[in-house]
Amino acid sequence: MKSCKKFLKKYKLPLIISLVFILGITSFFVSQKLLSPSITLLGKKEVTVNLHGHYEEEGVKANCLGKDVGDEVKIEGKVDTEKEGTYTITYRIKENGIEKKVERKVIVKDIEPPTITLEGDKEVTICDLASYQELGYHAMDNADGDITDKVKITKDEEKIVYEVSDNNGNKATETRYFKIEDNEAPVITLNGGEILSIVIGNSYKELGYKASDNCMGDVTNKVKVSGSVDTGKLGTYEITYTVEDLNGHKTTTKRVVNVISREKAGVIYLTFDDGPKEGTTNVILDILKEEGVKATFFVTNSGPDYLIKREADEGHTVALHTASHEYDKVYVSVESYFNDLASVQARVKRLTGKEANIIRFPGGSSNTISRNYCQGIMSQLTKEVLLRGYHYFDWNVSAEDAGGAKTSSSVYKNVTSSLSKSRANVVLLHDIKAQTRDALRDIIQYGKMHGYTFEAITYDTPMVTHKVNN
Ligand code: ZN
Numbered sequence: 338m339k340s341c342k343k344f345l346k347k348y349k350l351p352l353i354i355s356l357v358f359i360l361g362i363t364s365f366f367v368s369q370k371l372l373s374p375s376i377t378l379l380g381k382k383e384v385t386v387n388l389h390g391h392y393e394e395e396g397v398k399a400n401c402l403g404k405d406v407g408d409e410v411k412i413e414g415k416v417d418t419e420k421e422g423t424y425t426i427t428y429r430i431k432e433n434g435i436e437k438k439v440e441r442k443v444i445v446k447d448i449e450p451p452t453i454t455l456e457g458d459k460e461v462t463i464c465d466l467a468s469y470q471e472l473g474y475h476a477m478d479n480a481d482g483d484i485t486d487k488v489k490i491t492k493d494e495e496k497i498v499y500e501v502s503d504n505n506g507n508k509a510t511e512t513r514y515f516k517i518e519d520n521e522a523p524v525i526t527l528n529g530g531e532i533l534s535i536v537i538g539n540s541y542k543e544l545g546y547k548a549s550d551n552c553m554g555d556v557t558n559k560v561k562v563s564g565s566v567d568t569g570k571l572g573t574y575e576i577t578y579t580v581e582d583l584n585g586h587k588t589t590t591k592r593v594v595n596v597i598s599r600e601k602a603g604v605i606y607l608t609f610d611d612g613p614k615e616g617t618t619n620v621i622l623d624i625l626k627e628e629g630v631k632a633t634f635f636v637t638n639s640g641p642d643y644l645i646k647r648e649a650d651e652g653h654t655v656a657l658h659t660a661s662h663e664y665d666k667v668y669v670s671v672e673s674y675f676n677d678l679a680s681v682q683a684r685v686k687r688l689t690g691k692e693a694n695i696i697r698f699p700g701g702s703s704n705t706i707s708r709n710y711c712q713g714i715m716s717q718l719t720k721e722v723l724l725r726g727y728h729y730f731d732w733n734v735s736a737e738d739a740g741g742a743k744t745s746s747s748v749y750k751n752v753t754s755s756l757s758k759s760r761a762n763v764v765l766l767h768d769i770k771a772q773t774r775d776a777l778r779d780i781i782q783y784g785k786m787h788g789y790t791f792e793a794i795t796y797d798t799p800m801v802t803h804k805v806n807n
Contacts, residue, residue, distance in 0.1 A: 374401035374432040376410065376439050388447040388480050392416040394426075397439060401432040416443045450507040451478035453488065453499050462516045464552035466494065469515065478503040522586035523550035525560065525578050529629030532785040534595045536602045541566040541594060543576075544629050550582045566594045595788060603758035603789040606798070607632040607780075608732065609768035610658050610697060611739075613644035617774045622647055624774075628781045631793035633730075634768065635697040637662055638681055642688055649689040654793040656695035656730075657681050667699055668707035668714055671721060694727055694796055701731045703803030715807040728796055731803040732765035738773045745775035752776070753783045762789070763801040 380395030399406045414426040424443040429436060457472030476484045481503045488501045499511045529544030548556045564576040576592040607625075612618045612634060622644070625632055634648045635658035649655050659667055660680035667677045678696065685693045698718065700706055707714050722729055734755040736748045748766075756762050766773050784791060792798075 369435065372402070372433040373435040374399055374406055374430045374437050376428060376430045376437045378428070378439050378441055380441075382440075383442040383444065385444045385446065385448060386416065386418055387449050388418065388421055388445055390418055390445075390449075392418050392443060392445075397428045399428075399430045399437075401430075406430060406432060416445060418445050421446050447478075447480040447503060447505040447507065449479045450509045451476050451481070451484055451501050451503050453501060453509050453511040455499070455511055455513055457513075459512070460514045460516060462518060462520065464519050465517060466492070466515070468552065469497075472513075474499055474511070476501045476509070478507075480504065519552045519582070519584040519586065521551040522588045523548050523553070523556050523580045523582050525580060525588055525590040526627075527578070527590060527592055528627065529592075530627065530782070530785065531591070532593045532595070532782060533629070534597055534602065534785055534788050534790055535566070535568055536599050536790065537568065537571055537596050538599075539568060541568050541596075546578055546590075548578075548580045548588075550580075550586075552584070553582050556580055556582065566596065568596050571596050571598060595785075597788045601758065601788055603756065603784075603787075604761045605756065605784050605789045605791050606761060606763045606794050607766060607777075607791060608635060608656075608697070608730065608763060608794065609633070609766050609773075610635045611637055611639075611662065612768035613640035613648070614769040615641055615644070617771055618644045618768045619647075620774050621768050621777055622651060622653075624777050624781070625653070626651060628778065628785075630781055630791040632791070633695070633794040636681065636685065638684055640769075642684075645685065645688045649691070652793070654695060654795065655685055655689055655691075655693055656697065656794065657685065657693045657727075658697050659699045660684075662699055664699060664704075664706050665710055668710040670711060671714065671717055674714070674718055675721075675725075695794055696722060696727045696729045697731070698729060701803055702729060703731065703806050705806050708807045713807060715805045719802075719805055728798075728800055730763060730794060730798075730801055732763045733760065733801055734762050734764040736764065736766045736773060736776075738767050738770045743772060745772045745779075748772050748776035749779050749783075752780050756784070756787075756789065758788070761799065761801060763794075 376397050376399045378397050386392045397410055399410050409430060411429045412426060414424060416424045422445055426441045426443060427438055429438045454475045456474060463469045474488060476488050478484050484501055484503060488499050491498045495515055497513045502508045525546055525548045527546050535541055546560060548560050550556045560578050560580045562576060562578055564574065566574040574594045576594065578590045579587065581587045609632060613636060618640065631652050633654040633656055635656045636645055637658050638660040645655060657678060660677045661667065667674055682693060702715055702719050734752055736742055737751050738748050742748045742751050752764055
């Protein structure tokens with residue numbers, strides 16, 4: 338006890354000092370704990386954002402002395418989603434002189450795989466693997482752009498696999514499946530159409546054909562032709578065309594040839610005004626060629642040159658209509674009329690190398706509109722053109738395709754209902770009209786089926802003219 342008292346006496350002061358110190362430290366830490374704010378990340382500590390994507394700031398939760406102090410949080414750092422990299426966002430809060438912070442790591446990188454787009458069907462039917470021709474594909478990536486040239490193709494009996502990786506190793510694959518079979522027979526097309534009429538005594542000449550097969554390609558030389566036509570004897574003859582592919586698919590097409598009497602034969606002169614025009618005249622020429630029919634084109638100065646050249650090259654008659662087709666210019670005087678005619682004449686000469694000598698007056702020789710510009714001009718012109726060596730043609734069948742006939746069925750009806758075997762049929766059509774283009778094949782087939790023959794107008798064709806009204 339004695340030593341204890343001695344001890345206390347000796348160390349009283351240091352003990353008190355230590356006690357006060359410990360108490361001070363403790364209360365300091367306690368107050369720090371109480372007064373300091375708290376801050377917690379909302380969302381993840383590390384976030385990955387797609388390049389060119391969007392970074393969504395999720396923020397933090399901050400409290401101090403039980404109060405929400407989120408509004409006072411300062412956010413430092415920015416994320417550039419257009420640029421790959423690692424970004425740090427720092428969130429700071431300071432309350433009662435005490436600062437706390439948290440950080441978030443944001444990684445911007447390309448995590449999106451490329452996309453592969455296949456052209457054509459994803460399932461293709463082919464004859465054999467060797468005959469497959471790549472239908473095409475594209476590969477696009479959000480970061481690298483067009484990476485089509487990086488696509489790797491592997492092919493087996495059943496499929497083609499297209500694979501591609503972008504620069505960041507994101508992969509994409511697409512597959513196209515094969516169905517190997519030949520389910521198609523060859524196709525035969527006949528030049529000159531499936532029905533022909535020939536006047537007795539004229540010669541029959543094979544107009545030709547083409548045959549193609551989905552697996553074998555051009556098989557024209559494998560076509561067997563049978564049947565014959567006796568052009569010395571009236572009747573209906575059949576020519577049969579047959580072709581077979583390697584898988585036993587057989588196609589047979591027939592051509593009907595009518596040998597008709599001279600009296601029974603009607604002639605149709607298909608005449609087309611106001612062209613040429615891209616989109617209609619070219620298709621009309623295709624149809625005429627396929628049907629083996631010649632026609633007459635009364636051209637203007639409009640439309641592309643090559644179509645006029647084609648008309649001439651394919652054996653049609655290129656005739657003159659008008660350069661401008663503007664009545665108030667063409668019909669003001671005889672001189673104006675011939676100036677306009679000379680202009681279209683020069684165009685035709687330049688393109689065909691020939692002087693055209695067949696004409697059709699704008700509006701026909703019976704037009705009355707010219708009265709508005711010059712009294713009596715049609716009476717003068719119809720005489721004058723003959724003196725200058727032209728033959729002019731009006732018509733006796735009108736498709737009405739520049740007027741009321743707006744559909745191919747009305748064009749067809751107007752023409753076919755007016756045809757007659759007892760005269761030459763000069764049919765007025767306009768090759769600038771879609772409904773005429775669309776009706777043409779049916780008109781030709783109607784004519785062939787009903788014993789008409791088709792001819793182009795020549796200088797020797799007897800003129801078909803109207804009564805002059807001015
Ligand atoms: Zn016209």
